[in-house]
Amino acid sequence: MSAPLVDAARLWDRHMSLARIGATPEGGVRRLAFDAAEVAAHRLLADWALARGFALALDPAGNLFVRREGTDPAAAPVVSGSHLDSQPSGGRFDGVFGVLCAFEAMETAEDRGLVTRRPLECVVWANEEGSRFRPGCMGSAVQAGEMTLAEALATVGDDGATYGEGLDALRAALPEAAPAPLDRPFAALLEAHIEQGPLLEAGGELIGVVDRVQGHRRLDISVVGREDHSGGAPLSLRKDAFVDAIEVCRGLAELCRDETDVLRFTFGRFVVSPNAVSVVPGRVDMVLDLRHPDQEELVRLGDLVHAKAQGLARLCEVTVADSSWHAPVAFTPAIREALSRSAAARGFAQREIYSGGGHDARWFPGRCPTGMLFIPCENGVSHHPAENVDPAHAAAGAQVIADVMLELAGEG
Ligand SMILES: [Zn+2]
Missing domain, CATH: 3.30.70.360 (Alpha-Beta Plaits)
Known part of the structure; x- marks a missing residue:
């Protein structure tokens, strides 16, 4: 299946809407895991999802899954996403970009009435940044069985609240979300992210196909x-x-x-x-x-x-x-090839790249086919209010995610 074009203007508007939640005077955002701003960001995404007829589910670790049903509801979903929390003085794109790429892919499918066999899901992983509760990438670690739920829930944040208490605030704000289990089977897991380094910008590439996390x-x-x-x-x-x-x-x-x-x-x-x-x-x-x-x-x-x-x-x-x-984590060759094929077909300059930072996707290569893509960020700056991306680059990344999600989901 070759996916239709994503809506670049909508994708950018959604970024700007989320950037207003927890906005800082310096131009960045401050959304610590489960704080009022981060919960509000989840709520806005949930409103967008419900308006499109997508279903919501929350797992016991606070990971949110937005689902567009396929013709075979028993089939494992194709899942993509990232996170909505930020560093204390973070930027507007870290995490948000990956969430919105997946959501845009689902909206594009919805716009065109595409029917897929597998469900499509957008995931928002809980506490990726680790700036309130340490360590980071905690929600995804629990979903993947790399950390116990009890350990996560008991983690005490810098403000004295536990992860479990924070999660209660998120759950209260998402009454429509059905419970989702841990250790869910995924047909594949994708994560789009800004590079957080200078290589793509220097090379003039729009897409970095990530081969591994260092x-x-x-x-x-x-x-x-x-x-x-x-x-x-x-x-x-x-x-x-x-x-x-x-x-x-x-x-x-x-x-x-x-x-x-x-x-x-x-x-x-x-x-x-x-x-x-x-x-x-x-x-x-x-x-x-x-x-x-x-x-x-x-x-x-x-x-x-x-x-x-x-x-x-x-x-x-x-x-x-x-x-x-x-140890370094290698991503699945078949997913890397699919990302690269889409970038080539769309005429986006690309290169292979490795990830310098850790990301939620790092827990999954042993569990399901897993891959990541990067887009350039201005001057390589991230974890900083000045973090910025080119709207055309954001659209290119979302297009590749849409292409690959739809290819993996298959026609219904
Ligand atoms: Zn991130």
């Missing part, structure tokens, strides 16, 4: 010396943990140097103890965050850190421990 290895590194009086202790007798920690950081940065500029190497956390003006630092605890699309490279570099960190210190003891590991 891997992520985090190491806790501690440098332990000895506290001393900063006036009394001669330099020759000190074991200054801060001075050695600098050597360790510099040495590891050198060891992990990457001419290809693919590796992401960050000391995002660096805590000096006791952090007092007249005390020689006795201890430094830091977190090294390594990200790379290639699993072997992450293993090699992390192991190199374990092996070499002690040797980079002059006097102090250095310990290294892995604290988290996410």
